[in-house]
Amino acid sequence: MDNRSEVREFLMTRRARVSPDAAGIPAGPNRRVEGLRRSEVAALAGVSVEYYSKLERGSIAGASAAVLDAVSRALQLSDAEHSHLLDLARNADGIPSSGRNRRRSSKPASPRNSLEWALASITDSVAVVRDQRQNIVAFNTLGKAFYSPLIGDAGRVPNFARFQFLDPAAHDFYPDWDLFADMCVAVVRAEAGRDPHDRGIQDLVGELSTRSEVFCTLWAAHNVRTHGSGQKRFHHPVVGEVTLVYEELAITAEPGHVLLIYSAEPGSPSAERLRLLASWAVESAAQTAS
Numbered sequence: 615m616d617n618r619s620e621v622r623e624f625l626m627t628r629r630a631r632v633s634p635d636a637a638g639i640p641a642g643p644n645r646r647v648e649g650l651r652r653s654e655v656a657a658l659a660g661v662s663v664e665y666y667s668k669l670e671r672g673s674i675a676g677a678s679a680a681v682l683d684a685v686s687r688a689l690q691l692s693d694a695e696h697s698h699l700l701d702l703a704r705n706a707d708g709i710p711s712s713g714r715n716r717r718r719s720s721k722p723a724s725p726r727n728s729l730e731w732a733l734a735s736i737t738d739s740v741a742v743v744r745d746q747r748q749n750i751v752a753f754n755t756l757g758k759a760f761y762s763p764l765i766g767d768a769g770r771v772p773n774f775a776r777f778q779f780l781d782p783a784a785h786d787f788y789p790d791w792d793l794f795a796d797m798c799v800a801v802v803r804a805e806a807g808r809d810p811h812d813r814g815i816q817d818l819v820g821e822l823s824t825r826s827e828v829f830c831t832l833w834a835a836h837n838v839r840t841h842g843s844g845q846k847r848f849h850h851p852v853v854g855e856v857t858l859v860y861e862e863l864a865i866t867a868e869p870g871h872v873l874l875i876y877s878a879e880p881g882s883p884s885a886e887r888l889r890l891l892a893s894w895a896v897e898s899a900a901q902t903a904s
Contacts, residue, residue, distance in 0.1 A: 749772065804838040
């Protein structure tokens, strides 16, 4: 991905999103642009129009942290969007983002024994580890059962993004499919900004761009987000609809890898359905072993 193009499209889409009213600027008559003008962003950020125009053309290399912070405030960027802008600037300066080395291999590494043991100790919640390319690289017993529509049979690497956009089963598994699709693309966009040289991310974006019109449309929006925490609805083929809260935890030993833990509110119908799914998983494993 071309850094200058990424910067240009990101800043232009963010500028178009901010209305004059939201920025506290009189709209005035005969406006020909959607959102703010470049001159208005420059004034809000305290930089010259020429300098901001240079940034929006993609020439972000050498921009100071103070200027980037000011532009972020002017464009009312979220925390995730501000981090994305900083990542784009670091990459323009040739500085690896987030302490990551540039990766060339797209093959997921095998999980460490200690990580698998830690996952096995989580018995009442869904726990999976994904890498920056959206591959599921490890899971606990309940995680394997819960994500069975995605993980499938052995022999392929399960991937959240490919499942979301290329597998029809995703529309049944995710009742809020449109919301999940937007979130998925925004997370991939943020990962691509952190490490634009990652071959696995490049291949993933290229594949989805050629096979999914919805992905192309969402990718062009340049939205970014971090997963963090929240609540999601699922429809599992074995136990039906469940509503789970999730927490995303960074695995410091493997930069780019995160642990996702999905739990149900104690005493809720979803908690009971998770218990039923856990029992089903144990019975299925026993039948397979026999």
